[in-house]
Amino acid sequence: MRVSxxxxxxxxxxxxxLRVPSVFTAVDGLGAVIPxxxxxxxxxxxxxxxxxxxxSQAIRIQ
Structure with a gap:
């Protein structure tokens, strides 16, 4: 599975x-997954x- x-x-x-800083960060002001x-x-x-x-329902788990 993959998160994006x-x-x-x-x-x-x-x-x-804010809630899951071990996984998410901000890049150019938008949410992103830490590489x-x-x-x-x-x-x-x-x-x-x-x-x-x-x-915004922007997080996807596939």
């Missing part, structure tokens, strides 16, 4: 980086919770 943030949908609320965490983070419960709570 869709930059087209993200409106930079910062919730992901190297794309695949390992997808199974973490807090990442799944953040995907459900993302205000």
């Amino acid at each position: 943030v869709d930059p087209e949908m993200c409106y930079a609320s910062g919730e992901c980086a 190297g965490r794309e695949e390992t983070a997808a199974d973490e419960p807090q990442v799944r919770d953040m995907a459900e709570r993302c205000p």
Whole structure:
């Protein structure tokens, strides 16, 4: 599984980086996954919770 943030949908609320800073960060003001965490983070419960709570629904788990 893989986690990603869709930059087209993200409106930079910062919730992901605030709630799960070990996985998410901000790049050019938008939410992003920390490089190297794309695949390992997808199974973490807090990442799944953040995907459900993302205000712009930009976090994807595939």
